[in-house]
Amino acid sequence: MKNSKKNNRREFLKTAGATAVGVAALSGSAFAIGEHFISSKETKTHPEDLKAVRWGMVINTKKLNEEVIHAITTACHTKHNVPDCQMFKEPATKKEHHEIKWIWEEHYHNAFAPDVEEFLSKKLEHTPFLVLCNQCQNPPCVQACPTKATFKRPDGIVLMDFHRCIGCRFCMAACPYGSRSFNFQDPRNGLPNRQPTNPAFPTRMKGVVEKCNFCAERLAIGKKPYCEEVSKGAIVCGDLGDEKSEVRRLLEENNAITRKTSLGTGPSVFYIV
Amino acid sequence: MNEKIKIIAGVVIFAVIFTCPLWINMGKANEAPVPVLSEKAKAAKTCILPKDEMRAKHMQILDGWRNSVVRDGQRIHIVKDADGKEKEYDMSLSNTCLECHTNKAEFCDKCHNYASVNPYCWDCHVDPNAKKEASL
Numbered sequence: 001m002k003n004s005k006k007n008n009r010r011e012f013l014k015t016a017g018a019t020a021v022g023v024a025a026l027s028g029s030a031f032a033i034g035e036h037f038i039s040s041k042e043t044k045t046h047p048e049d050l051k052a053v054r055w056g057m058v059i060n061t062k063k064l065n066e067e068v069i070h071a072i073t074t075a076c077h078t079k080h081n082v083p084d085c086q087m088f089k090e091p092a093t094k095k096e097h098h099e100i101k102w103i104w105e106e107h108y109h110n111a112f113a114p115d116v117e118e119f120l121s122k123k124l125e126h127t128p129f130l131v132l133c134n135q136c137q138n139p140p141c142v143q144a145c146p147t148k149a150t151f152k153r154p155d156g157i158v159l160m161d162f163h164r165c166i167g168c169r170f171c172m173a174a175c176p177y178g179s180r181s182f183n184f185q186d187p188r189n190g191l192p193n194r195q196p197t198n199p200a201f202p203t204r205m206k207g208v209v210e211k212c213n214f215c216a217e218r219l220a221i222g223k224k225p226y227c228e229e230v231s232k233g234a235i236v237c238g239d240l241g242d243e244k245s246e247v248r249r250l251l252e253e254n255n256a257i258t259r260k261t262s263l264g265t266g267p268s269v270f271y272i273v
Numbered sequence: 274m275n276e277k278i279k280i281i282a283g284v285v286i287f288a289v290i291f292t293c294p295l296w297i298n299m300g301k302a303n304e305a306p307v308p309v310l311s312e313k314a315k316a317a318k319t320c321i322l323p324k325d326e327m328r329a330k331h332m333q334i335l336d337g338w339r340n341s342v343v344r345d346g347q348r349i350h351i352v353k354d355a356d357g358k359e360k361e362y363d364m365s366l367s368n369t370c371l372e373c374h375t376n377k378a379e380f381c382d383k384c385h386n387y388a389s390v391n392p393y394c395w396d397c398h399v400d401p402n403a404k405k406e407a408s409l
Contacts, residue, residue, distance in 0.1 A: 038337040043347035043364075153346065161343045162397060196399050200368055205396035220348050 048222025053241025054156035056268035058250045061127050063234035069105050071230045076103045078197040079226050083190020100181040102212040103132040133179040133212040137266030144174035157214045167207035180211045306387050309379040321352045338364035366398050375402045
């Protein structure tokens with residue numbers, strides 16, 4: 001009796017195992033369900049698509065002033081439909097003030113904490129810095145994201161697929177630079193008349209995280225990022241992997257620092273001080 | 274025997290009540306809406322695929338577009354038309370689809386509402402024509 005029971009169990013497990021293998025084989029790769037791709041034979045990039053081994057940015061803080069900073073943040077935020085945090089305060093929405101930002105001004109002792117010396121030069125203490133996503137070589141946000149909504153492109157840009165973001169905010173906890181913002185409410189509430197400031201670019205929706213995308217949509221059509229365009233030479237974007245590039249020349253000729261270098265994230269945004 | 278009659282009566286009453294939505298609404302089905310083509314779409318004559326295929330597969334195509342653009346950085350879709358000629362399309366919902374299909378309400382929403390599907394495209398993607406109307 002005992003024996004036959006054992007055999008039954010054995011038989012059952014065998015059949016169950018064989019069925020599972022059969023089902024898996026028939027349905028193909030299970031993770032592909034619900035995802036559709038256009039064959040790479042049917043797609044191509046724009047002829048003027050800007051390519052790089054590793055995209056990076058050099059910010060010359062000597063050329064930054066209030067006027068330039070305002071022009072840069074305004075250009076970036078209006079062109080990417082980033083909501084204006086001031087508008088969230090309006091009585092109509094009755095929501096607490098919260099901020100969405102892609103690029104913003106920060107003081108040296110905040111941007112470079114905790115590696116700040118005790119006695120700073122007056123100049124350094126009062127120089128405005130612009131901070132944004134560092135497009136890390138070794139991005140902690142990508143490791144933290146459970147849905148692969150944040151991923152690193154082969155050219156070094158850390159990009160978000162907003163379609164996949166589930167709003168868990170692990171990436172925000174992982175990012176040591178505070179480069180990411182969460183949409184606690186419909187971001188269109190923070191846009192004038194709830195209309196996008198740039199209709200050619202999407203807005204985001206409530207419940208997703210957002211950050212600087214290194215103007216991937218512009219590089220794809222052969223244009224440099226908006227911030228560089230209006231920076232009057234304070235920002236230069238280029239290929240850190242190309243020795244002859246403008247950014248590499250600037251880094252060779254000047255003293256440049258990165259934020260929280262000791263963490264090993266490998267930031268691609270350099271500051272000339 | 275009495276129980277048999279009760280049971281049959283009960284089953285019949287149950288069947289009638291259970292199926293009443295079907296026979297009450299018989300013949301009253303709303304006509305399936307026909308999407309209205311904008312002038313621009315009519316002038317273009319062909320979409321990226323023949324009409325029937327677009328009707329059946331547009332959601333898969335859009336899903337493929339978004340994956341190609343965001344994940345692979347490929348922004349142009351090359352499609353062969355009926356004559357074997359290659360045509361290129363910028364893979365963008367707002368800037369390509371709605372450029373031609375300028376009437377989102379009549380073209381997209383009509384059928385989506387009828388079929389009770391709520392694609393969340395428009396939570397983020399912008400209808401460029403709505404903007405124009407609003408500012409006029």
